[in-house]
Amino acid sequence: MTGAIGVVMAEYGTRYYLRPPHGGCEWDAPRTDIRPATVTDRIRPALNEANTRSSTGGVL
Structure with a gap:
């Protein structure tokens, strides 16, 4: 995932394991x-969600 925000759940060696907030x-x-x-x-x-909602009349 590129640009994703995640909470670090674990670290093993040189890798982090993340989960969405x-x-x-x-x-x-x-x-x-x-x-x-x-x-x-x-x-x-x-x-982004607020902008989408305003441009679609409140419908996502």
Whole structure:
């Protein structure tokens, strides 16, 4: 997953195992590909949803 936000569930060797913040399927990524989420990273999904809702008249 590229650009995904996840909660670190475990670390094994050089890989992190992450899960979406509100649950879902776990995935793994190399330690070198992981960084702390910025404020912008955290609010982007909610902003995208609000923009979609406003452009579709409230229907998703």
